[in-house]
Amino acid sequence: MTYQGTPHERGANRITGSEWIERYQGALMNTFGPPQRVLVRGEGAYVWDVDGNRYLDLLGGIAVNTLGHAHPAILDAVTTQLGTLGHVSNFFTSTPQVELAEKLLQLVGAEGRVFFTSSGTEATEAAFKATRRTGRTTIVVAEGSFHGRTMGALALTSKEAYRTPFEPLPGDVRWVPYGDTAALEAAVDDTVAAVLLEPIQGEAGVIVPPDDYLPAARRITTEHGALLWIDEVQTGIGRTGDWFAHHLSGVTPDLVTVAKGLGGGIPIGAFIALGDAGSLLQPGNHGTTFGGNPVATAAALAVIATIEDDHLLENARAVGDRIRADLADHSLVADTTGRGLLIGIVLTRPVSADVQKAALEAGLIINNPTPDRLRLAPPLILTAYQADDAVKTLRMLLDEAEAGVPGRGRQEGSRAEGGES
């Protein structure tokens, strides 16, 4: 029998968004707070909720949905691979696993070795363990950093509210202000195993360091025999208009961690170790059941091929620059930050939560990482037309926030035809 959709999709037993959220709260752990909407469908840069409302997705699952929603290339890669070989243990390999490792090394632009994971925090864990194999234990990390939530990754994540309930965390972490070369110079000595930096801090609100920061970090780590570890979990795989955000600075790191956008929505991460660092982890040092799964690696190959074929790096640069330029002169905007389609909007007043809520009501999904910053990380397929439409709505919402009346009116045409999903 052909699949006819869920009862909701068939129009039977229709359950509203608020009823689903009530059920969510009865069945799921309260780690994220109540969900904002119950999403049932996506296509391109749009998603629909269970109540039939359409949203332009300017967050892309927080920098994950590289190709938007329901992209045929991912669909085809995943279904073909699943119909051929869905999973093997790490006693074996599969052809997409090998191809993806080779492709990632080619994109990073250096020789090395790859360890696959299923998430960003696992990529951090793998790299953290690798640094211990240097015989040194100290890691220098930037204030404002976010590297994940497992115990090891949390030790390298700066936010006190995340850390304090779980202390003691793995130790020997030295904190430095982000973007401050002199502080880095003072913190790194011959006992340091690695310096870990995001090339643009994402969770902190899309903070871009000075141009000479990563080159300085490379010089300082080399001088002291320490590893330079760049966390590209949020910034990698084309998000900033380059394959990796550190490429613009011209440095070659020792360790690179990626996840989020790599699978375009299929869970996959990778720890890439370049040069000699590729042999830090040896048999028995680390492992995973799901990392490097054939379906996930096939999805990632499809994401990368589509970025190449559809010139999405160029699109990310052009559309990102357009959005930043078109918002920069609003009187509530102090600055626009980021590169490509990782965009920060710094407000002159701490009203980002109000603007985010009003945007959702108006049919735009955006994020407010700090009280005075908004973050956009839309699919790399976002068109100039969609960007212009979003900017028009955002400017209206910023006007309203400035006048103290955020949240009036839903975007024209943002309800799906017929009002049902």
Ligand SMILES: Cc1ncc(COP(=O)(O)O)c(C=O)c1O
């Ligand atoms: C820079 C960075 N590193 C690591 C992580 C953790 O990734 P995940 O949520 O997949 O565990 C994130 C997630 O937001 C991130 O932004």
